[in-house]
Amino acid sequence: MLTLDNLTISQGEFRLVANLTLATGSRTAVIGPSGAGKSTLLGAIAGFIAPSAGRILWNETEITRTPPGARPLSILFQDQNLFPHLSVAQNIGLGISPALRLSRADHTRIEAALERTGLAGLGARKPAALSGGQQSRVALARALLRAKPLLLLDEPFSALGPALKSEMLSLVAEIAQEQGTTLLMVSHDPDDARALCPQTVPVENGTAHPPQPTDALLDNPPPALRAYLGP
Numbered sequence: 698m699l700t701l702d703n704l705t706i707s708q709g710e711f712r713l714v715a716n717l718t719l720a721t722g723s724r725t726a727v728i729g730p731s732g733a734g735k736s737t738l739l740g741a742i743a744g745f746i747a748p749s750a751g752r753i754l755w756n757e758t759e760i761t762r763t764p765p766g767a768r769p770l771s772i773l774f775q776d777q778n779l780f781p782h783l784s785v786a787q788n789i790g791l792g793i794s795p796a797l798r799l800s801r802a803d804h805t806r807i808e809a810a811l812e813r814t815g816l817a818g819l820g821a822r823k824p825a826a827l828s829g830g831q832q833s834r835v836a837l838a839r840a841l842l843r844a845k846p847l848l849l850l851d852e853p854f855s856a857l858g859p860a861l862k863s864e865m866l867s868l869v870a871e872i873a874q875e876q877g878t879t880l881l882m883v884s885h886d887p888d889d890a891r892a893l894c895p896q897t898v899p900v901e902n903g904t905a906h907p908p909q910p911t912d913a914l915l916d917n918p919p920p921a922l923r924a925y926l927g928p
């Protein structure tokens with residue numbers, strides 16, 4: 698279970714407060730107007746942004762000041778964070794060993810992750826020799842190998858076409874289900890939220906609200922979300 702206990706994040710004039718919990722294995726969308734603080738929220742959970750007050754707990758353990766790499770999570774961004782000079786297999790291997798000290802068993806796991814994400818046979822290529830969709834799959838394969846209990850998605854597939862994006866999101870949901878992963882996903886597309894996430898955290902007016910059932914929220918949004926979601 699992820700707990701945000703009066704978590705307060707300040708960036709210049711901007712301030713965001715979150716008081717909420719996410720059950721283990723749940724899938725949650727984060728929805729709100731541009732600039733509302735969705736990426737800031739994920740950045741604080743991931744440890745890239747230091748909160749000015751409050752606590753982050755994973756189960757009973759406080760991780761508010763745990764370095765990003767030691768937190769029980771993976772995060773996928775739009776910019777897939779692939780190293781251009783490393784092969785696809787090495788980029789995935791970074792999920793196991795940042796120094797790329799990989800055993801034979803590790804290579805077997807990398808092959809399995811390539812296979813699972815539809816990249817079989819592409820391990821020796823450099824990221825530049827892959828399509829955008831394939832690059833997304835590499836980042837996902839790396840997260841898959843890390844098998845952390847919490848997966849944060851900050852619109853990693855938004856540069857892909859609609860069909861490819863929903864294919865990637867389905868793959869994420871499938872893998873999350875298999876691994877029992879807790880999923881927290883920023884989305885600008887209400888249809889993605891409805892398709893994948895039974896509950897949604899609305900972010901508006903400086904608050905990340907506790908999760909609410911996605912369909913009910915989107916069918917009858919509060920005024921601050923209504924304008925953003927449109928008719």
Ligand SMILES: Nc1ncnc2c1ncn2[C@@H]1O[C@H](COP(=O)(O)OP(=O)(O)OP(=O)(O)O)[C@@H](O)[C@H]1O
Pocket residue numbers: 708709710711729730731732733734735736737738
């Ligand atoms: N380094 C910074 N210093 C000051 N303010 C910042 C900084 N980074 C972001 N902000 C402000 O914090 C607020 C939240 O930004 P954030 O990127 O989290 O919004 P968002 O909801 O993810 O938006 P979008 O949907 O457009 O990606 C914005 O008002 C932004 O201008």
